[in-house]
Amino acid sequence: MILELDCGNSFIKWRVMPRAGGGSAIAGGVVDNSEELIAALADRFSEQLSDCRLVSVRADEETRLLSGALSARFSMRCRVAESAPMLAGVRNGYEDYKRLGLDRWLALVGAYSLTHGACLVVDLGTAITSDFVDANGQHLGGFICPGMPLMRSQLLTHTRRIRYDSVAAEHARDSLVPGHSTAEAVERGCSLMLRGFVNTQLELARQQCGADVVVFLTGGDAAMAAEWVPAARVVPDLVFIGLAIACPLTGE
Numbered sequence: 001m002i003l004e005l006d007c008g009n010s011f012i013k014w015r016v017m018p019r020a021g022g023g024s025a026i027a028g029g030v031v032d033n034s035e036e037l038i039a040a041l042a043d044r045f046s047e048q049l050s051d052c053r054l055v056s057v058r059a060d061e062e063t064r065l066l067s068g069a070l071s072a073r074f075s076m077r078c079r080v081a082e083s084a085p086m087l088a089g090v091r092n093g094y095e096d097y098k099r100l101g102l103d104r105w106l107a108l109v110g111a112y113s114l115t116h117g118a119c120l121v122v123d124l125g126t127a128i129t130s131d132f133v134d135a136n137g138q139h140l141g142g143f144i145c146p147g148m149p150l151m152r153s154q155l156l157t158h159t160r161r162i163r164y165d166s167v168a169a170e171h172a173r174d175s176l177v178p179g180h181s182t183a184e185a186v187e188r189g190c191s192l193m194l195r196g197f198v199n200t201q202l203e204l205a206r207q208q209c210g211a212d213v214v215v216f217l218t219g220g221d222a223a224m225a226a227e228w229v230p231a232a233r234v235v236p237d238l239v240f241i242g243l244a245i246a247c248p249l250t251g252e
């Protein structure tokens with residue numbers, strides 16, 4: 001069995017796949033840190049994992065420690081995805097290709113592998129990122145802005161009176177009419193910022209890549225954005241699709 005990991009700034013997404021080259025996931029989850037990950041895996045998979053592949057946007061040292069701990073605990077090989085100027089028909093558009101976040105790169109490669117045509121990828125996690133690729137696989141660049149968790153926490157950190165609990169936040173998200181409480185005002189305000197961003201990306205994508213551009217949404221807050229872009233494809237495992245392309249194992 002193969003362990004796949006997507007280590008974002010907030011969470012580690014993991015899944016266990018039956019073998020190289022496909023099938024559906026046997027198990028998966030979201031954890032905060034490597035200790036939780038090892039605990040989640042140790043119960044069910046302690047003898048069965050042969051390989052691991054992972055992508056990380058965390059510090060190199062943290063990524064090294066994680067892959068070392070996993071290889072040691074489960075006696076498996078661990079491959080870590082690296083930057084590349086070109087992969088599977090996609091050409092990295094950054095001035096310095098190594099600077100493009102690896103999660104962005106792999107999601108883009110994953111999206112292009114599904115369409116072989118122009119795409120826009122919006123990844124809504126700690127940060128929200130967008131990336132454009134044209135029909136020839138040329139990455140046209142992208143944008144980075146704060147995601148929902150960062151928008152909320154900036155308001156909380158830098159004001160004295162913006163305070164509300166998670167239950168109020170949950171209720172506030174039921175609608176987008178002007179808020180009548182702090183929770184509604186903040187949650188709906190941030191949602192509208194997000195909606196404005198996503199709609200602008202869509203317009204830009206049509207200008208840059210043509211009307212046929214396929215829009216992909218991924219990341220923890222993708223479902224929110226899906227409401228506003230009915231034509232978009234919500235693909236939660238887009239980074240994993242790219243990861244399998246970047247780190248093929250024997251038999252793939």
Ligand SMILES: Nc1ncnc2c1ncn2[C@@H]1O[C@H](COP(=O)(O)OP(=O)(O)O)[C@@H](O)[C@H]1O
Binds near residue numbers: 009011012126218219
């Ligand atoms: N079940 C969930 N667990 C954790 N976060 C979730 C969940 N559903 C939605 N989210 C949202 O997704 C965000 C994290 O998205 P994610 O793509 O995992 O971020 P990152 O890749 O930066 O770690 C959270 O801050 C939260 O807003």
Ligand SMILES: CC(C)(COP(=O)(O)O)[C@@H](O)C(=O)NCCC(=O)O
Binds near residue numbers: 010057102123144147
């Ligand atoms: C933009 C990001 C912080 C997004 O990370 P995430 O929200 O997925 O945790 C990450 O892709 C990153 O660290 N990128 C490097 C900078 C860049 O892409 O230009």
Ligand SMILES: [K+]
Binds near residue numbers: 123128129
């Ligand atoms: K992201």
